[in-house]
Amino acid sequence: MQCDEIKELLAGYQDGELDGAQTAQVREHLAGCEACRTELGRLNKVKEVASKVQYKDLPLEVWEGYWQGVYRRIERGLGWIFASLGAVILLCFGLFHLVRDFFLRPEISIFAKLGVAGLIIGGAFLLVSLIRERMFAYHRERYREVQR
Ligand SMILES: [Zn+2]
Missing domain, CATH: 1.10.287 (Helix Hairpins)
Structure with a gap:
């Protein structure tokens, strides 16, 4: 798979929404691709910040x-x-x-x-x-x- 295809799957991968085959493909690609690992790291940070903001807004x-x-x-x-x-x-x-x-x-x-x-x-x-x-x-x- 190409990086572009992987990047489209990363959000689903992060949320655990991919099926077994896709998850394996993404994982395999990530092991060998620095750029996509960086992208996943960025997504994780965004998610973390978003959850913190939600928590602050709640009460x-x-x-x-x-x-x-x-x-x-x-x-x-x-x-x-x-x-x-x-x-x-x-x-x-x-x-x-x-x-x-x-x-x-x-x-x-x-x-x-x-x-x-x-x-x-x-x-x-x-x-x-x-x-x-x-x-x-x-x-x-x-x-x-x-x-x-
Ligand atoms: Zn890649």
Whole structure:
């Protein structure tokens, strides 16, 4: 048999679909033909890759879970961005008014100003500490999501 004929039989040979005589012919040809052995090797690799891809595609709910996770992460990320933006704007606005209408007014006692300054600085420290704790918990949660 010629190489062209053998190559047409190789897929069937690989899947064990040939009859006894054909199998013997292909086997005999392969023993003496490097090119057809290489071709069979290529077919085996293709089959191997195809079976792996199928295996990966099979559990659909895994993919659904993956996209749900991505969506949730985007949603949460957007939530954090908008909330932070709003907080920064409000903070700047509030600070501006506080400085202009409270700290820069000479008729307000220095003690009241010191008291309010203390409250603000203490509150800022508490807020930063709270945010850091929340971020730590968020990252740990994400880590757990990845692990699952
Ligand atoms: Zn050949």
